[in-house]
Amino acid sequence: MEIQFRLNGKQVAAEVAGDSILLDVLRKLGCVSVKCGCETTNCGLCTVWINNKTRLSCSVLAAGVDGQEVTTLEGLQEEAAEFGRFLAEEGAEQCGFCSPGFIMSVLAMVRELDNPTIGEMKEYLAGNLCRCTGYMGQLRAIQKYMKAKRMQFQAAGEEVQA
Amino acid sequence: MRYINRGVPKVDYKALVTGKGVYVNDLAPSGCLVVKVLRSPHAHALIEDINLNRAKAVPGIEAIFTYKDCPDKRFTLAGQTYPEPSPYDRLILDKRVRFVGDPVAIVAGENEEAVKKALKLIKVKYEVLEPVLDFHQAKDNTILIHPEDNWKSLFPVGADNQRNLCAHEECEEGDVEAVLASCDYIVDEVYHTKANQQAMMETFRAYSYKDTYGRLNIVSSTQVPFHVRRILATALDIPKSKVRVIKPRIGGGFGAKQTAVMEMYPAFVTWMTGKPAKMIFTREESMIASSPRHEMEVHVRIGANKEGIIKAIDVYTLSNTGAFGEHGPTTVGLSGHKSIPLYGKAEAFRFVYDVVYTNTMSAGAYRGYGATQGCFAVESAVTELAEKMGMDPVKLREMNLLKEGQIMPAYYNEINNSCALDRCLAKAKEMIGWEEKYPAKDCGNGKVRGIGVAMTMQGSGISALDTASVSIKVNDDGFYTLMVGATDMGTGCDTILSQIAAECLDCSMDEIVVHGVDTDVSPYDCGSYASSTTYVTGMAVVKTCEILREKISAKGAKYLGCDAEDVEFDGEKVTNLKTGESISRAEIGNNVMCNNEDALSASEAFSSPISPPPFMVGMAEVEVDKETGEVELMDYVAVVDCGTLVNPNLARVQAEGGIAQGIGMALYEDVVYNEKGKNYSNSFMQYKIPTRLDVGNIRVDFESSYEPTGPFGAKSIGEIVINTPSPAIANAVSNAVGVRIRELPITAEKVFWGIQEKSK
Numbered sequence: 001m002e003i004q005f006r007l008n009g010k011q012v013a014a015e016v017a018g019d020s021i022l023l024d025v026l027r028k029l030g031c032v033s034v035k036c037g038c039e040t041t042n043c044g045l046c047t048v049w050i051n052n053k054t055r056l057s058c059s060v061l062a063a064g065v066d067g068q069e070v071t072t073l074e075g076l077q078e079e080a081a082e083f084g085r086f087l088a089e090e091g092a093e094q095c096g097f098c099s100p101g102f103i104m105s106v107l108a109m110v111r112e113l114d115n116p117t118i119g120e121m122k123e124y125l126a127g128n129l130c131r132c133t134g135y136m137g138q139l140r141a142i143q144k145y146m147k148a149k150r151m152q153f154q155a156a157g158e159e160v161q162a
Numbered sequence: 163m164r165y166i167n168r169g170v171p172k173v174d175y176k177a178l179v180t181g182k183g184v185y186v187n188d189l190a191p192s193g194c195l196v197v198k199v200l201r202s203p204h205a206h207a208l209i210e211d212i213n214l215n216r217a218k219a220v221p222g223i224e225a226i227f228t229y230k231d232c233p234d235k236r237f238t239l240a241g242q243t244y245p246e247p248s249p250y251d252r253l254i255l256d257k258r259v260r261f262v263g264d265p266v267a268i269v270a271g272e273n274e275e276a277v278k279k280a281l282k283l284i285k286v287k288y289e290v291l292e293p294v295l296d297f298h299q300a301k302d303n304t305i306l307i308h309p310e311d312n313w314k315s316l317f318p319v320g321a322d323n324q325r326n327l328c329a330h331e332e333c334e335e336g337d338v339e340a341v342l343a344s345c346d347y348i349v350d351e352v353y354h355t356k357a358n359q360q361a362m363m364e365t366f367r368a369y370s371y372k373d374t375y376g377r378l379n380i381v382s383s384t385q386v387p388f389h390v391r392r393i394l395a396t397a398l399d400i401p402k403s404k405v406r407v408i409k410p411r412i413g414g415g416f417g418a419k420q421t422a423v424m425e426m427y428p429a430f431v432t433w434m435t436g437k438p439a440k441m442i443f444t445r446e447e448s449m450i451a452s453s454p455r456h457e458m459e460v461h462v463r464i465g466a467n468k469e470g471i472i473k474a475i476d477v478y479t480l481s482n483t484g485a486f487g488e489h490g491p492t493t494v495g496l497s498g499h500k501s502i503p504l505y506g507k508a509e510a511f512r513f514v515y516d517v518v519y520t521n522t523m524s525a526g527a528y529r530g531y532g533a534t535q536g537c538f539a540v541e542s543a544v545t546e547l548a549e550k551m552g553m554d555p556v557k558l559r560e561m562n563l564l565k566e567g568q569i570m571p572a573y574y575n576e577i578n579n580s581c582a583l584d585r586c587l588a589k590a591k592e593m594i595g596w597e598e599k600y601p602a603k604d605c606g607n608g609k610v611r612g613i614g615v616a617m618t619m620q621g622s623g624i625s626a627l628d629t630a631s632v633s634i635k636v637n638d639d640g641f642y643t644l645m646v647g648a649t650d651m652g653t654g655c656d657t658i659l660s661q662i663a664a665e666c667l668d669c670s671m672d673e674i675v676v677h678g679v680d681t682d683v684s685p686y687d688c689g690s691y692a693s694s695t696t697y698v699t700g701m702a703v704v705k706t707c708e709i710l711r712e713k714i715s716a717k718g719a720k721y722l723g724c725d726a727e728d729v730e731f732d733g734e735k736v737t738n739l740k741t742g743e744s745i746s747r748a749e750i751g752n753n754v755m756c757n758n759e760d761a762l763s764a765s766e767a768f769s770s771p772i773s774p775p776p777f778m779v780g781m782a783e784v785e786v787d788k789e790t791g792e793v794e795l796m797d798y799v800a801v802v803d804c805g806t807l808v809n810p811n812l813a814r815v816q817a818e819g820g821i822a823q824g825i826g827m828a829l830y831e832d833v834v835y836n837e838k839g840k841n842y843s844n845s846f847m848q849y850k851i852p853t854r855l856d857v858g859n860i861r862v863d864f865e866s867s868y869e870p871t872g873p874f875g876a877k878s879i880g881e882i883v884i885n886t887p888s889p890a891i892a893n894a895v896s897n898a899v900g901v902r903i904r905e906l907p908i909t910a911e912k913v914f915w916g917i918q919e920k921s922k
Contacts, residue, residue: 039445088176122854131819
């Protein structure tokens, strides 16, 4: 069947079978940031956004996104690079294979949660496995990134007031 | 110093964090044949007959191969320097299958659906044999796992296929029995560590194609490209000159990819069909037919006098190599040679081991490589000794630990050149608040907090064996190309080696281009394993830079028309010290591209006669629920001596990541077989690696010694970091509830039954 959906802000069409998985369809459409790490919905590597909510693309039938809006890291390049810089400054991207799915979750988290505690952050990101870093460096990067964002925001606010 | 001891971001980070297609499956051309294997449902069987008729008739199937199509010359998949210590016990496909999951047929087709359908239609008739599943019963069992005549061992490791023996060795110094007999306190216990999966996020994968010259090209997620070239040539029985191996970015290795687990399947398909082929292991395949840690049972006898001086250590290790002997003869050695030397006052030691074949999946290399298993055993035993003596286990260690300058009899009599183990212990003690928290504190809510300690050492490369070569070229405008054969697997060695080069050449890192591994182009390096890259390849970079600086000076002098003795190269320009006249590196780089007869490049190799150990102390604070036995890790403190830190950020993440894997090994990870040898731990549903909610707080610090033989004083860090969590956590649990767990993982169930047993 043919499905049509918005992928990273652009209208696309794809020919899919009834049992096609979104993960495979996205990779075929060139979104190779989307990785498969487990096949059992445990690892979070295939995390994408559907209508701006994080979903595991390995557990979504492609047919189900007809008419929906899908975002992958390919559609968030600037933000990925910005947060990625913080991650790299901790050395916490390491092999990088889980980075796209993890960054998709982080960028969703900063939109959804207002001033989250460390516990809330760990809870939100618990579905994103990483075997290289031990998670501590990722947490340091998130905290520094959020602090930098707050300062940017404050600076912008002060400018408006001035 | 501009680049050493600086936490610069990795040179490849931008591509990684923006999700660029830099891994095997991203790079594979469309149109590759999809390759999968049919796997044996039996732990031990002989193939009587295979009927392929219906499978071959499936539309889109290109080829199906069985053992009848494969060369009958045995080899090993272990990525080790030739002649490999691992026995030659493999064929691409064999008539005998030796574990549940052992490949029976290779199927290649145009798409996944066709291949999956064909796999179901292959009819195999097996003569089912009784398997050997218990590794205690393997040695001298009447059932032989490798009875074949062409099994061979290239190296004197004590292997004997007629006894299911993959290796055996004994070594001793002093009279262990006599010294133990004279001891006031003795601990005599057996410790059991299980197989563990490396569980790197990118599973095993490779694709292959024939190039313009008819050669076999393999793009593989591997730690050992040069070994893969040799292994494939041997397996396919073709000249090595016909094989080229390329390593792109790889999604983690941790030793798993020091075994050529699956490259031979797509390679064989391409060689036979001439067509490009690709194989991506599923997570299930990566769990049931891969290269996990060797299961080991370690019997420790350790004795001390009443003053608390440890006088003798006796270690016997039984290691389970599974169906094949990859890394079997070598991992086991570290269980003694990297645990016994930590106690510098012992007068005698003995270390004996057996490595046996069983009908379980073949083991392989996993970070720590046997040292991890030995560390759990010996560090548990030392703490049990302290408990027996009523002494603080940190104090017992302070009294006995190895010091800088000592000879290490159990570590091949190497001299301990650089060692801050005492400072590591002191700092860790302070960081966790040992004095206040030892041994335990009842929280009053049914939970008790306890703390535990462990020490460890590893090596830096394999002494007098590991070989790394490096080439550096000067290009137009004077930029450098750094060619290495060491394999960055996310650890950051491309960055660290660039840092070392930039430091040696007095230039910016931006002026150094580093190239990933291509066996046609890269200088030889045995690969990234055995904690070798920073130390061994790092020294090759230092040596190469020294020679290149001389060559640049000589070239500069020539262009300036003066003697080489009269010039100085400061990294940017060559200056005639007599006249003050100078020529820039950029000009030299451009000049050598015109009317020049000697290329401006250098290539040097390095191998070390010694393998200087890094040291580390880990301390764990756990909270144990007395009702359920559940263990929660609250705090983990580690202090590492890896010599000079080339890149403190990358070193810290190595430590944190290794500790998290060690925590998984200690508390959660277990490979479980049923009574017929089927592996139940075949997904992340069953095999639980830690999430960010399971690792508590990991805090790492460093106490650096200076290793005189390493690059800028550096030693290794990659492996040592995984060793301490198992014993430190077991020791903390013992302090909390008085239950000693001697078999990993430390599950709530085991602790619960231990508490019940104690209260009887």
